[in-house]
Amino acid sequence: MNWLQLIERRHSVRRYLPDLDAATVNQVRFICRETETLNSSFLELRLVGGEEIHRHLGLGGIGRVTAPWYIAAIARDDRDSLLNLGYSLERVVLRLTGLGLGTCWLGVFDKKAVDAQLELKGAERTRILLAVGRAAAAAKRMGRRIMPKRLAVFAPHSHRDSLPWLTVLEAVRWAPSAINRQPWRLWFTAEGVHLYSVSRPVGKAYTPIEMGIALCHVQAACQQLNLAGQIKETPHPKRKGWEYWASFVRT
Numbered sequence: 001m002n003w004l005q006l007i008e009r010r011h012s013v014r015r016y017l018p019d020l021d022a023a024t025v026n027q028v029r030f031i032c033r034e035t036e037t038l039n040s041s042f043l044e045l046r047l048v049g050g051e052e053i054h055r056h057l058g059l060g061g062i063g064r065v066t067a068p069w070y071i072a073a074i075a076r077d078d079r080d081s082l083l084n085l086g087y088s089l090e091r092v093v094l095r096l097t098g099l100g101l102g103t104c105w106l107g108v109f110d111k112k113a114v115d116a117q118l119e120l121k122g123a124e125r126t127r128i129l130l131a132v133g134r135a136a137a138a139a140k141r142m143g144r145r146i147m148p149k150r151l152a153v154f155a156p157h158s159h160r161d162s163l164p165w166l167t168v169l170e171a172v173r174w175a176p177s178a179i180n181r182q183p184w185r186l187w188f189t190a191e192g193v194h195l196y197s198v199s200r201p202v203g204k205a206y207t208p209i210e211m212g213i214a215l216c217h218v219q220a221a222c223q224q225l226n227l228a229g230q231i232k233e234t235p236h237p238k239r240k241g242w243e244y245w246a247s248f249v250r251t
């Protein structure tokens with residue numbers, strides 16, 4: 001499966017079969033170890049058995065997810081670290097999708113209890129748990145309330161129709177985000193695409209992680225479309241209410 005197919009296939013899975021065979025667990029461990037990073041911030045992706053995690057889930061009325069395994073994403077709490085976490089862990093998510101595994105990003109859990117369980121004491125703490133396993137039942141793909149035209153601006157001369165920007169936009173639109181809020185906004189030009197977020201009071205703390213996820217999807221889609229380029233910060237247009245994060249610049 002190519003990146004675009006993986007993006008299309010991925011969706012959050014909340015019901016899992018109880019077990020995962022040892023060979024697949026080893027593959028998951030390998031993928032965690034080898035995942036690409038966006039910057040040099042500290043990031044540890046630690047595979048933890050469900051029995052260590054289950055009693056710390058299900059806070060605040062959010063549905064319980066009981067998977068056989070979880071990837072604890074351990075990072076610092078600053079912008080670069082969380083952006084890196086979002087990018088790297090979503091690369092893992094897409095690779096696990098390719099193995100036929102289900103995943104679900106979890107931001108709501110008893111963080112203090114999980115950190116104590118994993119014996120984390122410094123600034124590097126568990127920011128996200130990623131549920132991993134085989135889906136127990138076919139899950140329906142969640143819809144998207146925000147329509148594509150509200151997510152993107154096409155600059156004049158951006159060759160909207162001759163470049164496959166709409167494919168890139170779709171790749172971002174179907175990325176996972178906390179409570180499906182899709183904070184990302186894109187500004188397409190002939191040279192590339194700038195990524196911004198809009199601020200919403202609910203779930204604001206997840207924005208850097210979600211922007212890392214969006215960058216992963218932009219890069220994966222461009223790679224599949226043979227659009228060479230790199231992610232970097234560049235001069236970018238300003239727009240009221242939009243916060244700039246990074247750009248994919250074609251080379």
Ligand SMILES: Cc1cc2nc3c(=O)[nH]c(=O)nc-3n(C[C@H](O)[C@H](O)[C@H](O)COP(=O)(O)O)c2cc1C
Nearest residue numbers: 011012062105106107108142176177178179180206
């Ligand atoms: C940073 C982040 C945190 C999330 N936290 C939770 C969570 O605590 N519980 C949950 O059931 N889903 C959680 N999700 C999954 C989202 O609800 C889901 O991605 C979104 O509704 C879109 O659905 P989809 O993943 O099936 O496309 C989280 C997603 C992200 C990116």
